[in-house]
Amino acid sequence: MFKEAIYHRPKDNFAYAYDEKTLHIRLRTKKDDVEAVHLLYADPYEWKDGVWQLNRAPMVKSGFDDLFDYWFIEVIPPYRRLRYGFELTSGNEKIVYTEKGFYHEAPTDDTAYYFCFPFLNKIDVFHAPEWVKDTVWYQIFPERFANGNPAIDPEGTLPWASEDPTPTSFFGGDLEGIIQHLDYLVDLGVNGIYLTPIFHAPSNHKYDTTNYFEIDPHFGDKQTFKKLVDLCHEKGIRVMLDAVFNHCGYYFAPFQDVLKNGEASKYKDWFHIHEFPLQTTPRPNYDAFAFVAQMPKLNTENPEVKKYLLDVAAYWIQEFDIDGWRLDVANEIDHQFWREFRQVVKSMKPDVYILGEIWHDAMPWLRGDQFDAVMNYPFTNGAIRFFAKNEIGAKQFANIITNVLHSYPENVNEVAFHLLGSHDTPRILTVCDNDVRKVKLLFLFQLSFTGSPCIYYGDEIGMTGGQDPGCRKCMVWEEEKQNRDILEHVKKLIALRKAHPAFRxxxxxxMDASDESNHLIYTKTYLDETILVMINNSSKEIDITVPLSLKGKWLVNLWTN
Amino acid sequence: MFKEAIYHRPKDNFAYAYDEKTLHIRLRTKKDDVEAVHLLYADPYEWKDGVWQLNRAPMVKSGFDDLFDYWFIEVIPPYRRLRYGFELTSGNEKIVYTEKGFYHEAPTDDTAYYFCFPFLNKIDVFHAPEWVKDTVWYQIFPERFANGNPAIDPEGTLPWASEDPTPTSFFGGDLEGIIQHLDYLVDLGVNGIYLTPIFHAPSNHKYDTTNYFEIDPHFGDKQTFKKLVDLCHEKGIRVMLDAVFNHCGYYFAPFQDVLKNGEASKYKDWFHIHEFPLQTTPRPNYDAFAFVAQMPKLNTENPEVKKYLLDVAAYWIQEFDIDGWRLDVANEIDHQFWREFRQVVKSMKPDVYILGEIWHDAMPWLRGDQFDAVMNYPFTNGAIRFFAKNEIGAKQFANIITNVLHSYPENVNEVAFHLLGSHDTPRILTVCDNDVRKVKLLFLFQLSFTGSPCIYYGDEIGMTGGQDPGCRKCMVWEEEKQNRDILEHVKKLIALRKAHPAFRxxxxxxMDASDESNHLIYTKTYLDETILVMINNSSKEIDITVPLSLKGKWLVNLWTN
Incomplete structure (x- = not known):
């Protein structure tokens, strides 16, 4: 066997507490290299006559990707402590893999050889809100969703959808507009809305906050926002806001104070300033988001800044009962800040959802002490490459998804945020080169997948647009201009997701993936129900044999009913 | 190249902040498989005409073990952000390794392919006390070090060293005894003492605490302890105490209250009780250390318990100015507790040393938010197997040490706690089958190694004894009964360590390791000094060529002066 490919390290995605009683243990081996793996395990204090009392149980192959097989087992250690190793067999060959390396036979004279999960402490278990697993999100970019109150339009507001957006255009979208279209959302079937920033800020996207304690006056006021949240809650819809804590806007009062007073400003340590006086060109001489001088980075290590931002986080929960915080540029802020953020918001509302914007592998933020989820762009990326761009075949797609799922614990995957696009990416119909069939397959895959899916406003009616600002066009409300075919498809999928727990x-x-015919077959199983999904990601009709024994089983075609 | 053996995952020991400006990046490849590795890297926002502006720099091979080569590079990212990948070459073959997998050429159209170190936040940098790097510890088991005040001896105290210890014997060792022998410690050259528990407890080892706020009356009183700490500080010796927070003793008042009042006790949630009434046999029906009914596990998730124990941690720093806490059974307590522990003790005394007792791989506790170090038993284990037991050859020993060093960040290794034995292991002279030469080599390796070495009381004078209670004999103070040969050897090594920064x-x-002649050669380099250590771990004389170009260099034989 290929020892160099064998990998395990306790904690993270390889050995973790799934719940207060259960450990999950995984092992990675070279693909098709190992025939069977058994877990060797026991409580470290179970000894008899100088021999440690090892148990042995088979692991199952839970998946594979391009290079590796993954093995899995669930263990309930009676005293919440575990030492363990792996017995790998292939033909006549047998090796035992431990923390101290490889052996021919399992040593039983000492537990020190073995991997260690020292104690399953409840407080350290990754624990996210249960409702997230049953939620379908809808992302709204408020400036472009609906203009419900023209009286508060900013100066220079353009007539709705009168032209394509630029980085600086305004169309008058506001909170009242969302309120007026809640029935549309209910009809669509979503039960969570995620609003990009709504606090006072000069831009149309509002990622350059001027005042974190105020609603932007062009979006409405606190009373309107309160009404929005209350109406949503009445209709069973959760509300998530966008916390832009990595940086503020140029017109944020403390930054203006530093611009004005320089080193004498009492706010000078609220930022990371390289030298005085401040300069914005050619690059800012202070830390900023990217090199954008309009977005000075906040010093979240400064206790004053930390208190200010944690007060903001608490305020909108306490006063308006919001259900989630999406955290902008979350990985550029220190871990310590996020640990305290979690303590504060969870102590106020234990089932609030904490969602970080992280585009990369995010394990260090998902260990239970920081976020509940991240925006799972590796999922997005794989789905776009397979369904939209046909850059990869069905096998490689299955491998990518398997890899993503194995890079996190299962309880993390169950609440992961799965999006096909956002205000930061081109619209999916555009990415699909206007091929509606591809968009429908993308929605099918997303809405039959685990976790918490999110629909970017307008994608469900076939809106188009390239990278920002193209993807931020005004929502199309005239039914005759909406793609009703996509809309009905999405509604049907959401309804299925709602009706069948196995779907969500x-x-x-x-079960099967072919690069030749480019079809993909998978099952979703929950309790006593199994849903079989067969996807033909090609332009040809194909005949395939269902790779499941259906004998004696009750079958329903969910799609045609 | 063997792709399955290539491993990297950001954070932990593979990509970490070494200090406030510097990132360390490591890569693991199959041994002897890759000829060169270059880091491909840039700030994620450095773009020009749609092309990401990648830099390329060579990595060095920092070591190898049985299966793998390790590659290393230091990077100072100007804006504290980094995206990076690896270019690996072997002969004509070239591959680029990224978070998204392998490529023939480095993609420059998107940074999303690459590994991500999002931002170097100062507060997240692993930061341990500087003084630890220059400290040689001496571990004292107070009941057996010296009896300085016979008036406080427990009933039934045996005459000093009159017989071998049993699990329950007392010999009257106390704090006054330590005070009386401080000059011995100064003469030996140590500058830190670590005392196993000294709080009120019935046993001789005192790991079964009755009262965390009192010195055990058989050891002395608070005044004596204060005197001990003050005298130590005057002599430049730091003092570390043992915090037994995983469990208390049977006679701890809150546990006694539960025994007495059962479910009605206000302390019932201070423990993990499976059912009432409490039973101690055949196994306790409450969580305990191992299955020891005398040591009930504390519920460190309970805010009351947490407050109580954190008050204990603070009290001994605030009132007695101790310099470190060694944490007993540290990995069975929740991470959340230790995070708060760190906040409390570091806010009182920023350079206090936090040392966890963890026998296994301890990366999850050494991420900067919990411990400064753990008792590095994997180091101990390797050294014992090579020097004491000759179970492994010089090559495998070098591989084990290299593996240990590469399993943690460098700043973690620099303050790691390196012991050859403790109150929990047989004495090294006994493990060496009374071969003094082997003990001397063990000390040479330990005291010329990085980190913070610790000598277990009496090992320096050749005391013997098997597993506990054998390793807890009374300290031998009659010079004629001490092995002066070992003692002079240890003193000389400590003096060299003190005189030469490169030593410590x-x-x-x-540089060289041979299984045939069983010799080992290594260098220690710091600033402009390099120390060359040549060890012959065999019973034969051997001739070896110094594997260093010495031309034009100033040479001193440190051993013979």
């Missing part, structure tokens, strides 16, 4: 909560298993 | 702080490089 089921564990995915890839 | 230098980075170790294995």
């Amino acid at each position: 909560r089921g564990k995915i298993t890839f | 702080r230098g980075k170790i490089t294995f």
Whole structure:
């Protein structure tokens, strides 16, 4: 066997507490290299006559990707402590893999050889809100969703959808507009809305906050926002806001104070300033988001800044009862800040959802002490490459998704945020080169997948547009201009997701994937229900044999009913 | 190249902040498989005409073990952000390794392919006390070090060293005894003492605490302890105490209250009780250390318990100015507790040393938010197997040490706690089958190694004894009964360590290791000094060529002066 490919390290995605009683243990081996793996395990204090009392149990192959097989087992250690190793077999060959390396036979004279999960402490278990698993999100870019109150339009507001947006155009979208279209959302079937920033800020996207305690006057006021949240809650819709804590806007009062008073400003340590006086060109001489002088980075290590931002986080929960915080540029802020953020918001509302914007592998933020989820762009990326761009075949797609799922614990995957696009990416119909069939397959995959899916406003009616600002066009409300075909498809999928727990909560298993015919078959299983999804990602009709024994089983075609 | 053996994942020991400006990046590849590795890297926002502006720099091979080569590079990202990948070459073959997998050429159309170190936030940098790097510890088991005040001896105290210890014997060792022998410690050259528990407890080892706020009356009183700490500080010796927070003793008042009042006790949630009434046999029906009914596990998730124990941690710093806490059974307590522990003790005394007792891989506790160090038993284990037991050859030993060093960040290694034995292991002279030469080599390796070495009381004078209670004999004070040969050897090594920064702080490089002659050669380099250590771990004389170009260099034989 290929020892160099074998990998395990306790904690993170390889050995973790799934719940207060259960450990999950995974092992990675070279693909098709190992025939069977058994877990060797026991409580470290179970000894008899100088021999440690090892148990042995088979692991199952939970998936594979391009290079590796993954093995899995669930263990309930009676005293919440575990030492363990792995027995790998292939033909006549047998090796035992431990923390101290490889052995021919499992040593039983000492537990020190073995991997260690020292104690399953409840408080350290990754624990996200249960409702997230049953939520379909809808992302709204408020300036472009609906203009409900023209009286508060900014100066120079353009007539709705009168032209394509630029980085600086305004169309008058506001909170009242969202309120007026809540029935549309209910009809669509979503039960969570995520609003990009709504606090006082000069830009149309409002990621350059001027005042974190005020609603932007062009979006409405606190009373309107309160009404929005209350109406949403009445209709069973959760509300998530966008916390832009990595940086503020240029017109944020403390930054203006530093601009004015320089080194004498009492706010000078609220930022990371390289030298005085401040300069914005050619690059800012202070830390900023990217090199954008309009977005000075906040010094979140400064206790005053920390208190200010944690007060903001608490305020909108306490006063308006919001259900989630999406955290902008979350990985550029220190871990310590996020640990305290979690303590504060969870102590106020234990089932609030904490969602970080992280485009990369995000394990260090998902260990239970910081976020509940991240925006799972590796999922997005894989789905776009397979369904939209046909850059990869069905096998590689299944491998990518398997890899993503194995890079996090299962309880993390169950509440992961799965999006096909956002205000930061081109619209999916555009990415699909206007091929509606591809968009429909993308929605099918997303809405039959585990976790918490999110629909970017307008994608469900076939809106188009390239990278920002193209993807931020005004929502199309005239039914005759909406793609009703996509809309009905999405509604049907959401309805299925709602009706069948296996659709939303089921564990995915890839049954078959072919690069030739480019079809993909997977099951979703939850409790006693299994849903079989067969996707033909080609332009040809194909005949395939269902890779499941259906004998004696009750079958329903969910799609045609 | 063997792709399956290539491993990297940001954070932990593979990509970490070494200091406020510097990132360390490591890569693991199959041994002897890759000829060169270059880091491809840039700030994520450095773009020109749609092309990401990648830099390319060579990595060095920092070591190898049985299966793998390790590659290393230091980077100072100007804006504290980094995206990076690896270019690996072997002969004509070239591959680029990124977070998204392998490529033939480095993609420059998107940074999303690459590994991400999002931002170097100062507060997240692993930061341990500087003084630890220059400290040689001496571990004292107070009941067996010296009896300075017979008036406080427990009933039934045996005459000093009159017989071998049993699990329950008392010999009257106390704090006054330590005070009386401080000059011995100064003469030996140590500048830190670590005392196993000294709080009120019935046993001789005192790991079964009755009262965390009182000195055990058989050891002395608070005045005596204050005197001990003050005298130590005058002599430049730091003092570390043992915090037994995983469990208390049977006679701890809150546990007694639960025994007495059962479910009605206000302390019932201070423990993990499976059912009432409490039973101690055959196994306790409450969580305990191992299955020891005398040591009930504390519920450190309970805010009351947490407050109580954090008050204990603060009290001994505030009132007695101790310099470190060694944390007993540290990995069975929740991470959340230790995070708060760190906040409390570091806010009182920023340079206090936090040392966890963890026998296994301890990366999850060494991420900067919990401990400064753990008792590095994997180091101990390797050294014992090579020097004491001759179970492994010089090559495998070098591989084990290289593996240990690469399993943690460098700043973690620099303050790691390196012991050859403790109150929990047989004495090294006994493990060496009474071969003094082997003990001397063990001390040479330990005291020329990086980190913070610790000598277990009496090992320096050749005391013997098997597993506990054998390793807890009374300290031998009659010079004629001490092994002066070992003692002079240890003193000389400590003096060299003190005189030469490279001896203590230098980075170790294995130059040569032979299984045939069983010799080992390594250098320690710090600033402009390099120390060369040549060890012959065999009973034969051997001739070896110094594997260093010495031309034009100033040479001193440190051993013979």
